[in-house]
Amino acid sequence: MYSRVATATIRGIQSVPVCVEADVSDGMPVFEMVGFLASEVKEARERVRTALRNVGCALPPRRITVNFMPADIRKSGAGFDLPIAVAVLAAMGRLPHAVLDDVLIVGEIGLNGVVQPVHGVLPMVAEAKERGIRRCIVPRANRKEAALVSGMLVCGVENIGEVMRLLEDASWEKYAAEEYNIEETQPAVLPDFSEIHGQRLMKRACEVAVTGMHNLLFVGPPGAGKTMVASRIPSILPPLAEAERMELSKIYSVKGMLAGENGLLTQRPFRAPHHTVSVQGLTGGGRIPQPGEISLAHKGVLFLDELPEFARETVEALRQPLEEGAVHLVRLGGSYVYPADFMLVAAMNPCPCGYYPDMQKCRCTQTAIHRYLERISQPILDRIDICVEAPALTFGELTGQQKEETSAAIQKRVAVAQDIQRERYRKEGFSYNSQIPATKIREYCALDKKQEQYMEEIYGKLQLTARSYHKLLRVARTLADMDGGDRICDRHLEEAICYRSFDRKFWER
Ligand SMILES: [Zn+2]
Incomplete structure (x- = not known):
């Protein structure tokens, strides 16, 4: 039969x-x-x-x-x-x-x-x-x-x-017959930016990064609050759209991490894998292929704390997914695609002890500092859009009574500037400034004659690559959107250049 x-x-x-x-x-x-x-x-x-x-x-x-x-x-x-x-x-x-x-x-x-x-x-x-x-x-x-x-x-x-x-x-x-009571969860209460005193530069960088979905790196001494600031990024991310909720829930289902009790996932993920994570654990794969951390961070944030502690090959494995927003794995019987469209946020000390360039405190030799920074390759640095130094807290900031802005207020501004981007790119295959393809940079990040001359100077001075130059312009575009302006102004370029100057400061080659 x-x-x-x-x-x-x-x-x-x-x-x-x-x-x-x-x-x-x-x-x-x-x-x-x-x-x-x-x-x-x-x-x-x-x-x-x-x-x-x-x-x-x-x-x-x-x-x-x-x-x-x-x-x-x-x-x-x-x-x-x-x-x-x-x-x-x-x-x-x-x-x-x-x-x-x-x-x-x-x-x-x-x-x-x-x-x-x-x-x-x-x-x-x-x-x-x-x-x-x-x-x-x-x-x-x-x-x-x-x-x-x-x-x-x-x-x-x-x-x-x-x-x-x-x-x-x-x-x-x-x-x-049994009723499956699916209760939409109330969004969990996330740590809020208002709990952080001072650190204006880092907070500003977070807002800019989230607005254009730019990759972000914090460099600073231990205790500057890098992790504290990064862990508050989810509180200013925009809510997931319905289609995104389904796509993300599917990834978690394939990984066996979806209980379904609370409906589809509602919050953008924030994944912070430990630095001992393997290449496979990060990007996915295995004998029975499974999505990795970067796919679990899809539509959200992947946070790599203590970036130089990660094995070099692990970090290098991020290069392709960062460009394509997906991981391609070739296996017996075909190739697999795991979505991995995430925002990379990383944090690191500037040297093994953490206090360079404060030479009063730093006890590292030049060679040790060099070797430490060398662990982050140029191609990875090229994929960072925004880098800020996290200064140690001043006494005033530590004890300040000043009322700090809430995440809700920041999120509102982010949403406005993101709407501008979505409207501008509605006929394109992307939605955020960080995703503008190289071929469309001239169209969407147009500069006037004077600005172009200025940027030519900067290009040489900062020893930019084509990739890092484009990143800089995309960030400037985001800054212009945050101002609600149509054109990129000089002040937007200048701020974007500040976020790009770290190569020269730490990684002088
Ligand atoms: Zn040191």
């Missing part, structure tokens, strides 16, 4: 439809599985065989063939156990329907027949709905996540027995 079950596999964060066919016929008692399978999918055979025996449905001594379609897509992940089990049961005649094209089935099963949660349920269910499927059977632990896709009848199951009863009685409503 023949049977067919609809399921899916994940590539990157995309779900690809897969059809599992099973055939039980007379012949040598074997259990064969074919169709370009990753090793963990091949192992499903033993899990399914044992699990079915343990729930009282031992496989008959006949020839069992399971085929996965389409053949040219590599099937990976553990979510195929349940569709295989259902297809085999149906082909054995143990289920009333042999063809289950209109139900998406995913789930891993343990040897005792218990259905285990899997990663990537949200993109799978969303994609299934797009191809017209209206019912799905998922592990119970994934049911709330699946229910985030509206218009889908979601049945969360705990074990194979439950799946069999569900399909035998077609008791969909009973299993789906």
Whole structure:
């Protein structure tokens, strides 16, 4: 007898439809599985065989063939156990329907027949709905996540027995009857900029960076509040748009980090991986490919504290994603794309002890300082748009009673300046100044004759590269937008130059 079950596999964060066919016929008692399978999918055979025996449905001594379609897509992940089990049961005649094209089935099963949660349920269910499927059977632990896709009848199951009863009685409503209470979470209370006294320069840099989504670097001695300031950036980020919430939630689903209890993700991420993070942990990949920290920071902030402490190859791995807003991984059976459109915020001490260039306090040798700064390569520095020195707090700032501006007030200004950008770029494929392609710099960051001459001087003086020069102009564009002005003025250029002068100060080459 023949049977067919609809399921899916994940590539990157995309779900690809897969059809599992099973055939039980007379012949040598074997259990064969074919169709370009990753090793963990091949192992499903033993899990399914044992699990079915343990729930009282031992496989008959006949020839069992399971085929996965389409053949040219590599099937990976553990979510195929349940569709295989259902297809085999149906082909054995143990289920009333042999063809289950209109139900998406995913789930891993343990040897005792218990259905285990899997990663990537949200993109799978969303994609299934797009191809017209209206019912799905998922592990119970994934049911709330699946229910985030509206218009889908979601049945969360705990074990194979439950799946069999569900399909035998077609008791969909009973299993789906439970109301999935999805409560939109109130946004968590974020640390606020008003809690930081002084540090005007760093705060200004944060506002500029967020407005144009520019990459940002703080250099300064320990205790200057670099981390404190950076951790308040989420409080001035604009809210996520609906499509962005879905895209981001899919990434977290593929990583197995979406519970679904509180609906789709509402807040822009702020990820601060430790400096011991591996290249793979940062950019993604692995035997069973998973998104890395930079994809978890998609549409939000990736914060690298103590930048020189990160392995050089780890930081270098950011170069390509910073340019493209995505990670491309080539693996057996195809390439994967993980979105990684994030704002990079980094912080570092200027030398091993942290006090350079304050020579009264710094005890490092020139060589030690040089070696320390050398850990950050020029190509990475070129990708930083804004760098500010974080001065140690003055006594006045430390004890000041002055009322500081709240994050809400800053966020309001950010939103206004971002609207200007979105309006200007509405016909383009980007929305922020930091994303203006090199070919359109002249169009959007036009300078007058005098300004051009001035910039030529600066180009030589700061030893800019084409890339860093363009970054400077994009920042100037953002500063002009913050002023609500159409043209880039001299003062905007000057401020942008200040944010670019760090190369010369610290990294004299
Ligand atoms: Zn030092």
